[in-house]
Amino acid sequence: MNAVWPEPTGDPAADAIVSGLDGADALSPGDEVEAYRTALDALSRLLEEQPRLPGTP
Template structure:
């Protein structure tokens, strides 16, 4: 059987989830399903989170003159 290696996504959290699937094909069917279900749920939670942009926080909208 060919070893599966996940390709980096650029998102460390997504990469960690995908890496957790390595070797799943060697588990019992029940455990393999559990591992894939856990990964699917983790990916769904990750997609529900607001995007994380690298770098410093972005400034908010410009303030109106005279407001603080």
């Protein structure tokens, strides 16, 4: 079985944000932290716009 990373969330906007982290582990430590911080900020904004991801209760 081949795992897909990142696993699809069912929300194209969230998937686009999370897929931007692919390869972040190859960055310098400071750049990796910044990549995760940027993704978390983007996900936070998305959750403000839509409180639940599709498929979640």
